[in-house]
Amino acid sequence: MKTAKGAVLTAAGRPFEVRGFPLTSPPEGMAKIRLTASGICGTDVHIHDGRLPVQTPVIIGHEFIGRVEEISETDSEKHNIRKDDNVIVYIACPCGECLLCRSGDDANCVNMGVTNGSNPNTAPHLYGGFAEYNYSPVANLIRIPPELDPEMTCVFACAGPTVLHAFSLAERANSGIEKADVTVVQGLGPVGFFAVMKLASMGVKHIIALTGRENPYREELALKFGAARVMSLEKHGMDKIIEYIKALSSGLGADVVIEASGNPSAVPQGMDMLRNRGVYLVPGQYSNSGPVEIAPEMITFKALHIIGSSQYSLSDVQNYIDFLLKNPHTHSTILSLASRYKVEDINRAFDDVRAGKNIKTLLTP
Ligand SMILES: [Zn+2]
Ligand SMILES: [Zn+2]
Numbered sequence: 001m002k003t004a005k006g007a008v009l010t011a012a013g014r015p016f017e018v019r020g021f022p023l024t025s026p027p028e029g030m031a032k033i034r035l036t037a038s039g040i041c042g043t044d045v046h047i048h049d050g051r052l053p054v055q056t057p058v059i060i061g062h063e064f065i066g067r068v069e070e071i072s073e074t075d076s077e078k079h080n081i082r083k084d085d086n087v088i089v090y091i092a093c094p095c096g097e098c099l100l101c102r103s104g105d106d107a108n109c110v111n112m113g114v115t116n117g118s119n120p121n122t123a124p125h126l127y128g129g130f131a132e133y134n135y136s137p138v139a140n141l142i143r144i145p146p147e148l149d150p151e152m153t154c155v156f157a158c159a160g161p162t163v164l165h166a167f168s169l170a171e172r173a174n175s176g177i178e179k180a181d182v183t184v185v186q187g188l189g190p191v192g193f194f195a196v197m198k199l200a201s202m203g204v205k206h207i208i209a210l211t212g213r214e215n216p217y218r219e220e221l222a223l224k225f226g227a228a229r230v231m232s233l234e235k236h237g238m239d240k241i242i243e244y245i246k247a248l249s250s251g252l253g254a255d256v257v258i259e260a261s262g263n264p265s266a267v268p269q270g271m272d273m274l275r276n277r278g279v280y281l282v283p284g285q286y287s288n289s290g291p292v293e294i295a296p297e298m299i300t301f302k303a304l305h306i307i308g309s310s311q312y313s314l315s316d317v318q319n320y321i322d323f324l325l326k327n328p329h330t331h332s333t334i335l336s337l338a339s340r341y342k343v344e345d346i347n348r349a350f351d352d353v354r355a356g357k358n359i360k361t362l363l364t365p
Contacts, residue, residue, distance in 0.1 A: 006131035007346040012050030021125040031071040037154035038064035038129040040361040046287040061129025063158035075138040086144040107311040152335040159190035161316035166283040166309035180255040187261025200226025260284040264292035283309040
C-alpha cells in the first residue's frame, strides 16, 4: 500500500518523529488531500514548546493547502468541492449552539473542536498539516480559484484571515476604523505584513510599521506592501516615534494601532501612540509571554477602543481569498516570503523558525 509521511509530535519539547502512514480511501464526510504547502506558525512553535498544551501523539499544523485527490460523489455534490480542486483547510469546528456561535461569534466558540487533534494511530491517521497528505472534513474545505497560485495562497493562510477577522470585529464595534488616516502596525511578522497590506488596500495614507530591531529586508518588504515608513525602537526610540506620529496627526496621535508583535511591552506603547478615541486592535498576543505594566488611566482618559481578536471564522478564509483576488499586484511579493522545507526536515525547519531566519516557513513536497 502507498504510504505518506507525517511528522508526529509525541510530547512537548521533543523532536518531531517522521513516520510513514498508509494511504486509504477517505471515510464518508472526509476528503483525501495531497498537500501542496503547509505553513509553520508562531502558534506551532508555542505548541512545540509546551506553552499551548495539546493531547499527544498528534500531527499538528493548521495552515495548509492541497489538492483533493479523493472525495465521495455525495460529499462532492453536497459541498461543491471536486476532485482536483485546490483547497485551504479550515481546522476549526465551532459547536454552532453556544451563545457565541448563536451571536455570530463562532471564532470564539466556547466548545471549539479542531479537525487536526485526533490520534495519528487511528485511521485515517493524517489529520494535521505537517504531512504529505491530509484527511479533513469536506465541510472544512474552501476552494482556491485557479487565478491564485496555491503556494502563494498558503503564505498568509492563517495571518490573512486573522487580520481580516480583527478588522471585522472593529467594524462591528462601529469603531470608525474605515476612516483611519494615521495608522501604526507593531511588528513585521506575517500578521504585521498582512495588516500593512490590508490598510493599504483601504487607501490609508499614513501606515507606519514598527520593528524592535533594524531589519533592512523586512523594512523593504513593508514598503512594498504599502507602508509609508518603517521605524524601529532600536534606531529611533519610542519618543521619536511618538513625535513623528503626532507630527502627522496635528498633535493628536494615531487613529488606529495594530498589535502584531506578540511582545507584551508593545501594548502600553501602542496605547501611548493612540489619539483620544483611537482604536487598538490586538490580534498579536496569542500566547502568554508574561505580564506587563500599563497605566489603565489611559484607557479611560483617552476613551480608547481596545479590540482583542483571536481565531477566525470560515467566512474570514473566504474573505482572504477575495482579498488576494482583488490585489494581484501583491502576489509575487507574497510568494517571495516563502522558505521551503520537506516534511522530513521539519526539525531543521523549526530550528530556523526559532532563529528568526524566515518570514514564512512552508513544508512542501
Ligand atoms: Zn497560524
Ligand atoms: Zn459554539
